[in-house]
Amino acid sequence: MIRLTTDAINYAALTESVCRPDCGGVVLFLGMVRSLTDGRVTAALEYEAYSAMAEKKLAEIEQEARRRWPIGEMALVHRLGRLGVGEVSVAAAVSCPHRAEAFEACRFAIDRLKELVPIWKQENWADGTSEWVHPTKSGE
Numbered sequence: 001m002i003r004l005t006t007d008a009i010n011y012a013a014l015t016e017s018v019c020r021p022d023c024g025g026v027v028l029f030l031g032m033v034r035s036l037t038d039g040r041v042t043a044a045l046e047y048e049a050y051s052a053m054a055e056k057k058l059a060e061i062e063q064e065a066r067r068r069w070p071i072g073e074m075a076l077v078h079r080l081g082r083l084g085v086g087e088v089s090v091a092a093a094v095s096c097p098h099r100a101e102a103f104e105a106c107r108f109a110i111d112r113l114k115e116l117v118p119i120w121k122q123e124n125w126a127d128g129t130s131e132w133v134h135p136t137k138s139g140e
Contacts, residue, residue, distance in 0.1 A: 001075045002058035004051055004119075009088045014075050023072035023095035025102030029110050031090035033083050041126035047080045047089060049119040054078070057117045061109055069105040071096055076109060078119055 001017065015028050033045050058076050065071060072095040079089050092110045096102040124130045 001073075001077075002055060002062060003075075003077045004049055004054055004080055005077060006079065006081045009077050009079055009091045011088060011091050011093075014077060014091055014093050018073035018075055018093045018095040020072040020095055023097055023102075025097065025099035026093070026095045027099075027102040027106040029090075029092045029106050030088050031110070033085050033087050033089055035085045037123060040123075042085060042123060043126045044085070044124045045083050045089065046122040046124065046130075047078070047083065047119055048122075049078070049080055049117075054117050054119055058113065061112045061116065064112070065094075065105050065109050068108070069096055069101045071101075071105055074105070074109065076113060078113070078117070080119075 011028060011030055015026060019026055033042065035042055062074050062076065065074060075093045077091045083089055090110070090113065092106050092113070094102050094106040094109065096105060120132060122130050122132045
């Protein structure tokens with residue numbers, strides 16, 4: 001399942017959605033808005049996307065991961081809009097027969113999402129300034 005949303009990500013439900021009786025490993029990664037980036041205090045983040053292309057790239061990432069690992073289920077969700085400190089901006093959940101595969105597949109999926117998916121982030125600083133950055137610029 002892939003999705004872009006303006007709603008809060010229900011990561012408990014997302015995790016449940018990938019659970020299967022034949023998969024003993026389930027991994028969930030959450031990316032959250034942190035309060036400090038490169039020594040600057042963050043007030044909020046704004047995420048925008050070219051939705052059609054972003055969904056296409058998310059689907060490609062899922063298919064590539066499925067070719068490499070025995071994935072039972074996978075979910076990739078990215079939130080759009082204005083998010084405050086502590087809110088979940090992205091979630092990746094993966095189930096596989098074994099934990100090592102689940103960890104590897106989840107790491108691959110989130111890393112590829114940050115590399116390939118056209119989602120833009122604006123850092124809004126506590127001092128009132130803002131800056132558009134590529135998500136991988138700040139090591140997310």
